[in-house]
Amino acid sequence: MRPLSAFLLTVLLVGICLLQVAAGSHCTPNSWCSDRNGTCYRKGESSCNGSSFSYGCEDKHCACCVSDPTVCIEKHFCLKRNGTCIPEEEDCPGEELLDGCLGEGCKCCVEYPLNITVECEATDICEEHNGTCFEKGKATCNGTSYNKGCKGMLCACCIPDTSICIAKPFCEHEGGVCVKKSAGCEGQVLSDGCHGVDCQCCVEDDHDHEDD
Incomplete structure (x- = not known):
């Protein structure tokens, strides 16, 4: 009976570990999200029918969704x-x-401004797409706004060509690439994974696939 007991104990421990992993993968709202009656979802796996913001959840791969459009x-x-x-x-x-x-x-x-010095510097990807840096809140972008395109706090890159598709961090994290929706996707489409007009984040079924 001892081997059987050892086997059952192993199965039990494995089950507990799996439950812990599953629990850890859940998205947990923080006070920012809870105070606005929001719920957290994992980016790419679900979509938000409302306002979505990343700082409302404990996991950086999650976002808070507030369905009430009147909530600021x-x-x-x-x-x-x-x-x-x-x-x-x-x-x-x-x-x-x-x-x-x-x-x-x-x-x-x-109401009470902070004394912040903003210095923006374009990254390679911003320059490659003929983008320019702007200070968020002080100017608007008539094109595709890309937060990671400029160095410096409170800066973003404005790319005038709206036909360009740029992957958001969680799209890249999942191994996805951004393509036009008209090109289709032979795999999984991650919701809201790209910057640009009519773009989608596509994670191919075969991650080892290479272009000819």
Whole structure:
């Protein structure tokens, strides 16, 4: 009976480990998400029918989804500048930042500005696509905005050519590439995985596939 007992103990330990791994893969909301009645989902595996923001969940591969379109949510650069999102009809006693909020009819208001020096430097990928750096909140982009395209806090790269598809970090993490939707995808499509118009993140079934 001893070998059988040892086998059962091994099976039990393996089961516990699997449960721990499964529990660890769940997306857990933090106070930012919970206070807005949001729920967390894993990027690429699900989509959000509402406003989605990354800093609302404990796992960096997750995002918080708030289905109520009237809830105002600060974008990351709005928070970094000590801003708060308020309804557009309310008066702002300070500086208003451009495009600093998620949600309908919201604006980012900075009542007490921080003394921040912003220096933007274009990366290779920004320059390759003829992009220029701009300071988020101070200017808008008439094209494709790419946050990782410029070095420097509160900077982003504006690429005038909207036909270009650029992968978001979680798309790259999953081994995906961004292509036009018209090109199709022989594999799994990860939701909202790309910057650009009519682009999709495609993770091919065969990760070892190489172009001829």
